[in-house]
Amino acid sequence: MSDNGLIKLLPDMLKAFYETLYMCGVSLILAIIIGIPLGILLFISDRGLFAENRFVNMVLGVLSNVVRSIPFLILLVLLLPFTQWILGTTIGPSAAAVPLSVAAIPFYARLVEASLREVSKGVIEAAVAAGARPWLIIREVLLPEAKSGIISGLTITAVSLLGFSAMAGTVGGGGIGDLAIRFGYYRYDNQVLFTTVILLIALVQIIQFLGDWAARKVDKR
Template structure:
């Protein structure tokens, strides 16, 4: 049993770094696109800085539309887009396209929720002293929501880890692909158990790091 595990350690090591690669790329894209989208969902709401019912509704519908599609279906549906962007539909880089599309609206909603937790009095005080809307976003909203945004990043990263395991079904690589090829197809429970333990350890580390950073940036 242990001999079979030792024999596939190089493949497990490769799968581990492929998973980190997929999560890192898709998390980075979700931060770059999802953060502004989350801010837009908040500030265009009724009674806020850039109130615009059309932008709010259209953005909200798009976000809800993508979030309502199960990831495995989204993964298959986006194969043509993946082929267009990366030139292939297999491998961790290709899987990162679907992961990014799934992560952007998820993270955006979490950012919006974090901003809604800010005391409205803080925003009103900034308006009263003559701060422009962009100054309020940059100097008030984002700093005040920083702990919540850090927690949102943590939750998104953990969710992406789970999604990346599903990417193995279509040859996306990573721990999920490793578990399917070496564990499920070979009926090897040792390998299946090992991958589950590895994923649990990674999730716990992500959560501990995220909680620590959130506490560090919380100045309230």
């Protein structure tokens, strides 16, 4: 494709760029809203913690591991009936946001849990000894101490979602992946493929830079 061809394709590229941001943004917001509480629950319900509950911990852990163990393309296909039931369609960025969210929530929850495990046990024990209630310990001790790791985990999740969204494009999810398949792969146009790859690389670099900057700003160490 010539430069003129790329210019003609510019509206489609802008649309694909917006669709990618939309589906990743929706999934990331849901991952924050559900993934952080889930990660906290996984942590505080573990053995030796102030809200120990082995049954809850085991159930949540198994569910998280099951979802994370399924390759995203397979998960996307498995969730097609669920997506159809919720939205009435399986095509487009909104439909793609459903499996993206399902994949992102347990992934981010485990990263949140890992960040909380970095918090000094002594700090937690001191708060428990002082008679602080569980919610107060979570709000005033765990989250502030693990803030940097939680932000770093969010950055990793965002980058992963970007890759997943490109896969969603192969089955009509829209976005940059869909553009690469329709205009690049099917038409044997390497210039379009390279352009979409460069766009994805640029997005990853921006996300990583902003995430690293934010993590450094809140890091107490």
